[in-house]
Amino acid sequence: MLKIQSEVNHKTIKEALRIRKVEEKFLELFSLGKLNGTVHTCVGQEFSAIAFAGQLKKKDFIFSNHRCHGHYIAFTGDVRGLLAELLGKATGTCGGIGSSQHLCHNNFYSNGIQGGIVPVAAGYALGNKLKDNGAIGVVFIGDGTLGEGALYETMNIISKWEIPLMIVCENNFYAQSTPQNVNLAGDINARAEAFGIKAFKGDTWDPSLLMSKAQEAINYVREESKPAFFLVETYRLNAHSKGDDDRDEEEVNNYKDKDFLNVFRKESPSYYQIYNDAIDVEINDFVEQIMREHETDFNDYHENNQTVSSNEWQPVESISKRQVELLNEFFKDKIANDERTVFIGEDILSPYGGAFKVAKDLSFIKPDRVFSTPISEAAISGISNGLALNGFKPFAEIMFGDFITLAFDQIVNHASKFHHMFNKKVNCPVVIRTPMGARRGYGPTHSQTLDKFLIGIDNVKTLSLNTLLDPKIVYEQVFKEEHPVLVLENKVDYGKKIAQNIPANFKCEKNADEYPVVRIKPAVSEPTLTIVAWGGMSEFVISCLESIFLETDLKPELIVPILISDLPVDLVLSSVEETGRLVIIEEGSQYGGIGGELLASLAEKSEVAFKVKRIAAHPVPIPAVKSLENIVIPDKIRIIKEIKESFI
């Protein structure tokens, strides 16, 4: 073992020791109650961090996981920022918001969701490839993450698309407290090889060999512009987090004896002492300074902006083109003229052009910006998130709205959270589009409107496109957004022309909001019934307006919001205060629905009583058979009947 000193240079040893000392400091501070939450240390695994994160170039990037301190220090060198972050101070790398698991600094990102970070890293790497900047990326996973599906969706894609990303799997033989033999089947590297990804292997007990193999793998990824998989065998000498260690003590002690830094300490005590003392001084000085600092002010973290709807109205102009043509025109224009635009989704290559033809001809115009994916919604949305972080404007298409549940983790735990949890250092202007809605006979898993699950996602705008506004204008605004947007389109609406079906004697107006609210009301007389509907349901309700008047004697005003994640409560309220009657018609089912949210907001603001009716889909999967589909989704007969029963 004496050969160690000659083969591993002391700079590397110092770096590893520094990581270890910082983490030991965290454990000490944790014991003193100075850390809020918990820490996951990589004591024993430090050379993995140094071999990969330490050998990347500045322009490269890292995505890491919950056990990320070593990777962070090795890549950024920012010990102070990390200490301050975990101590919850404003000078922390993410202002104390993210703490141990959620770090972001100079192309370094980490997130506490297992596996979800992998497609994001792939998207980021794809962005580098599109920029042709020679940068590559490393994403660190643990052996526990091998159970996550998003990982395999991504391995398939990075191999197929030759994305320069290296997946480093740090195999410490335990998933939290569970030994690997309980949960893991098959061979780890064989997984990567099955996808055609070149697999490497090393361990932290021979840092020198690991460093050189890591360099070899990095060079491969960079030079070949291909992905790689690197399995690093290692052992974590401390618990998974704090106090959750049931491993055999003898086993742990064996690894402690084997640990390189412990061997070095035994073999070169004087060097070890010098390095140890210097690092102690450095860390203690930092901690002393940091402890005196202040924490992030809530107002710097979150500003409560109340939106006020415009009350200026102008006539809606009808367009004699189908919605899908206009959508296609918009994307053709963007894909041709804006380098940032990426279109990604299943089956979107031309001549097919996607299930609903929104992507028609896009891949002919710019093949390198249009990505037809395997059936991998988590990867599609994750890759889009990564592209968005890397400065692109990705438009991800989920073929049917029902499938958006498969992308939900990427929306809720990644796109939604990045900006704030990284203390506003990054934006994630991803756009995810998907068609929802019934009346096409596609049955239970291809017809449901799931909008109610998508309106309460922080920092995500959710639009429900309608046939009253030019989608090109709507998408121009979406294009400018700096944060995630979900656009729910409607299968039936694709074939409809814009504002062409306004019934006689009604006027159709829009306000001046960024996402205009449309209202359709009697041309001159005062309405006596307020209706709110959105998305595909708005087009349907428009076709019922005249019948509603004829049969109920009530003069309806229909209000159609498009930004359903921030409903125009004040506009609805001022209408309801005049009519005294409100009916909310939604295509999703009622319980926990958008109508309930609107009513709660109205109730908070209103000083008058009014009568209310919600009409929604019955709470069963949408049947394929037409007669039943028409009953489950609110139809004209039910709408009129319910209005009569509620208000007459």
Add this chain to the structure above:
Amino acid sequence: MALVQEIAVPLIAVNDTTLTIVEMNFSSGQQVRKGDTVITFETSKTTYAVEAEAEGYIEYLCELNKDYEVNDIVVKIFSSVEEVKTTPTKKASINGSAAKKQVAAAKTERQWSGETVFSHKALELIEQKQLNKEVFHGYDFVGKDDVNIYLGLPIETKQVKQKGLAKAHDNQPKVIAVDTAKAAQQKLSSNKKREISYLSDVQAPGLTSTLYTAVEVDNIFVNLNQSLKTLKNSLLPIVIYETGRLLKKYPSLNGYFAGDSIAIFNDVKVGFAIDIEKGLKVLGLEQTNKLTVPEIEERILSLSNDYIDDKLKIEDLSDITFTITDLSGLDVTFFKPLVNMQNSAILGIGAIDTKLQRCTLALTFDHRVTEGKLVGEFLTELKKRIESYRPKGIVPKNVTCFKCLKDLAEDTSGIGFVKCITPQGEEAYICQSCIAGF
């Protein structure tokens, strides 16, 4: 071309800074004649109607059932129809507590140049009234209420039942369309509406019954008139007197049905119905069971004067525990009175049949509170008590002073007549005044 009259919201009671418009008897643009009631306001206590001072064309600047502040101009009357509709409708006062924000009244500007769409209900009404649809030219949509407004009929569907804000008229009767070709239609006054709602409360469930008894009254005024100053030959004071006392013995007639219980009043406050061109009102006599007959007479007179002079106080009209309605002034001998809201019974006094010398008392009662046997006992006892005022012994018939033609019943001296021989030598009677002078 001139503004003939402006009507502002009047200050009627100090506490009422806003008044509700409860009646608009015309619609804007219609011609009114001098003396026509054009608008009625409602305060917390009373209603107040305003008449047109001159002939002209009316313009309403207000909406029905909304609140307006005192001094707001709500009606204008112009000399020519062209001047009407020059000013926009005033928005209801938002300070009004009751109907802070009710639905907008159906006000359809005639600005639409396209075709008019009629609702099914509107078409039914138009057909029923045999209206020409052309009269709605310029409307975009015509609902039933637009037709109602055109016809000057009450709006039906506009009022949304507002929980907590609704007025206490829950039993609104179903409106039945009137064929104006066959019948002239007169709007119900707010007084009449109130009367209906008062009487509906007990009568509507249909569980009332009426018992009748005949009271022998021959020569009764011989005695009674001696204790009455003004209300000679009236049974009302003595009936109130005896009823007041009897009600303490029959408490269920001094209460009312309260849903799942029966409420019995602690005090007795008998009211008497009055209707002399100021609307039917019931005026109450506080602590009736403790008043003497002269006190009762005095209260009846002073309350009636206050009624005529509009000086009634709220306590004169409220908390009446039992009602008596006296139609003996008319030639009505037999009728069935209707029980008032928050009463369990009402007593009716019919006219005296002069041939039979009897008068019918009718008692309608709420069967949910009491029952026939008990009410029969009450009525029998009342009858006996009243009859006890008749003179004891035999009173000869046709005893008339031959000099002044006053009959014995009209005599107030308390002495009686003297049998005498007239200068013509006939046997006759002479009264105290004629024999001894005043």
